[in-house]
Amino acid sequence: MKEHIRLASRESKGKSIIRIGEVAIGQDLAIIAGPCSIESPEQALTIARAVKAAGANLFRGGAFKPRSSPYSFQGLGLEGLKILEMVRKETGLPTVTEVLDPRDVCWVSEFVDLLQIGARNVQNFSLLKEVGRAGKPVILKRGMYSTLLEWLQSAEYILKEGNPHVVLCERGIRTMETYTRNTLDLSAVPALNELSHLPVVIDPTHGTGRPSLIPAMCLAAIAAGADGIMLEVHHNPAEALSDKDQALLPDQFARLVPKIKTLREMIESWSGTEG
Amino acid sequence: MKEHIRLASRESKGKSIIRIGEVAIGQDLAIIAGPCSIESPEQALTIARAVKAAGANLFRGGAFKPRSSPYSFQGLGLEGLKILEMVRKETGLPTVTEVLDPRDVCWVSEFVDLLQIGARNVQNFSLLKEVGRAGKPVILKRGMYSTLLEWLQSAEYILKEGNPHVVLCERGIRTMETYTRNTLDLSAVPALNELSHLPVVIDPTHGTGRPSLIPAMCLAAIAAGADGIMLEVHHNPAEALSDKDQALLPDQFARLVPKIKTLREMIESWSGTEG
């Protein structure tokens, strides 16, 4: 399998740094927060201001939603992208949004700073190649059934097209457990750190599906060596148009961030001493 | 979940019949055979003639291959499609090929009779919608991690765009078992038959990954009530450019088909008697 992981391989280079505005992912701690879906300018701006105040350095929000059912809310589309653009202007936060279709990569790139490939598209090779050609920084989520080596091969598709700006995001795999929405695989963090130079962030919102478990899993992610976290935050989770009742409240997020930062400093002070 | 399965639901109509040339899938037994990848005109024609002689009524062959690694053979593309067109002209067999990109749906439809959506794209909603709009008959494979209800919702995406010509194909799910490539879930056949009106075919080649297990699993599929089987057949599996050593030889296929047909007749003679 090793022969299929070349550009993504740890042997090929030292840790990658992906720069998005003033944030250097892989060096600075990435704290990506925002709602599952962009629902309105007010909703987006309210949440963006709250997460920025609490310490987030990137804003996430979906404009195109990959929903299992065609009858579920599919996102605001272009309107959502315009809201994301406005949020960036108002708050200065760089923005992340998911792209679902290779035909959208080019123009969606005009509106946001970082493209996300979701779990369901981890082996959508047309989309991977298009994002590779676009050259825009990308967050590649793990599929809910991907092995680490398959996931790295998907990253390799992007790198091979000439785009080195890839961040990996673990979001839980599907197992027999039903109490949590997925099973968050934190061993992916040290494993990817020995297999690859790409930064790794953790998404405990989808990984657990339960707000009560998210703070503990954020701390665990940082302790495991993750380069950042990605979280859903909503000021009114019970009314969210997608991933209802799964997001943290801005207050909970604000209490969590300082702990994450303190823990990160401690972990960083230890790194290199293992050798 | 039931509210998300409307057009695909069993309650909405009686068993669907999908007509491809002279074959009425859902009524006639579909025997879909051919190589994993189209490799050359000679290879394709040799195999097509052999499987037709043995009793196949549809010819499969990949022109665009979804490979985990960007360094693996990716298919002949347009050249492969032209070969498929030639095979149809020479043998009269309708053809099936996989489509990976929504931008390809329109023009690929010109070359083949049936479009396949592969396991990795079962939740590639852009592709599903495009295939829905194209109106071309489609085989929708189950994802390696799809629940039955998720899979039916993916079918619903196609139906909702106005394309009623959908055949479902079970090809094994990923489990902890390692002796087989996947675990073929034959209970999907009676389960789908009670949940939906769409025809169901079985792919034991990917379901097991072992030619020695394929004949038994074909018979089991038919006994379970499947509307057909899809098999990889290659005259030189050891030299195949993809799925090496996984295909049946034409001889093995030829010995298997009469048993399948005999068994099908027996099973059909019993249907309706369960009451």
Add this chain to the structure above:
Amino acid sequence: MKEHIRLASRESKGKSIIRIGEVAIGQDLAIIAGPCSIESPEQALTIARAVKAAGANLFRGGAFKPRSSPYSFQGLGLEGLKILEMVRKETGLPTVTEVLDPRDVCWVSEFVDLLQIGARNVQNFSLLKEVGRAGKPVILKRGMYSTLLEWLQSAEYILKEGNPHVVLCERGIRTMETYTRNTLDLSAVPALNELSHLPVVIDPTHGTGRPSLIPAMCLAAIAAGADGIMLEVHHNPAEALSDKDQALLPDQFARLVPKIKTLREMIESWSGTEG
């Protein structure tokens, strides 16, 4: 792994025949039927007479029930064994019951003809060794997480103690699917037939958990080459003390058996012709 499968290995001998009274499992078709739990003499005898009349040649019924919860019905114990003894006397059917504790193997063997090791005990090595030493015929169920090679190693524990009378029973593995209780892995039948000489029976009751799917899966099991089936049958499933609403009614069972037998004859007439 092959070095750990010696006595169970296909290379070590031809197909095993396990004789239980007049039934030769591995040669005759085993049709094992009865309630999940023995509940009373009347319940057991009613069901036993019905399944015998329908064509069953072995009677199953649990006296010791392995329940996830300590607050669920745990079985009648010794009273259940006495009922099994009575049923055998009244009907002539050999009996099968599960044993959970190595201390029970010796005395439970006095009451029944065949001991069952359940899925949860597939790697209870103390129990496997004890059953091996007892020499009594045994049905070893697959664990809900066992690979085929692990399962065969569990059988090897029994064989190594000197007991060659082992029948394997596939009962479904745990996967992400939720529509069915487990995922019945019928590819285990041809796979075990190439790896081992031990007979293989299929339990679609636990494999699917849905009576509506059981007839199709019984036929599929026989078509795949299984040596028999094991089914829960209850005359009043809604009132059963365990596995409520999962059993077939005696009438459904009676309509199914002739089909199974007819199919078995057809499959047998083909065996050996594969070359």
Add this chain to the structure above:
Amino acid sequence: MKEHIRLASRESKGKSIIRIGEVAIGQDLAIIAGPCSIESPEQALTIARAVKAAGANLFRGGAFKPRSSPYSFQGLGLEGLKILEMVRKETGLPTVTEVLDPRDVCWVSEFVDLLQIGARNVQNFSLLKEVGRAGKPVILKRGMYSTLLEWLQSAEYILKEGNPHVVLCERGIRTMETYTRNTLDLSAVPALNELSHLPVVIDPTHGTGRPSLIPAMCLAAIAAGADGIMLEVHHNPAEALSDKDQALLPDQFARLVPKIKTLREMIESWSGTEG
């Protein structure tokens, strides 16, 4: 399902403290270390002295080994127990060993301080009941396929027999991932903390199967709120009689412990502040 978790339920009482000698698990951080198998007095004592010096407060070592194959090393049995007794006398460390058979519970309890129920026996209800009756403190590992609610019901079996001294140990579940031996589910820590009052320790050795991943996963476990860790340590892993090449070296363990303790203090200083 809630009605089946009574004595183990969070609602029934505050966090449990399990006292083993001077260690109060659930309050003090449990650091359980030692070899997979006891191999000789010298091996056991060498490792025990090293882990004690490094900060371990409990010593683990297997005398009865549950091995998939009957041809693998099965442990030293009684001889191993005597070595464990000697190690406790020489080092003062309380000892933990696995018990496999209900007949062994009583006399094995004479030799060690804490009994372990392994993953394969998580639903060996005879063994659970016997350990419940013995009253000896017990570490109950999660099965490789257990849901959290099933696991807690297994704990309930022990509690119901009158033994409240139960520690839960997450050791990884079986998934499709192959790079790691299992997938360590750290979300089990906060999940169990909201469902139950029982202490939870984490076993990253079996959870990952790779020494290079263990330090990161120990830190992550503590950050997630675990009450302790259980690790395999061996001075010569390449020659170990079981779990070869999976253990940490004493030196690696010694570098890890101070970080774990420092991290634990930080996490404890935050608890209660979440509100």
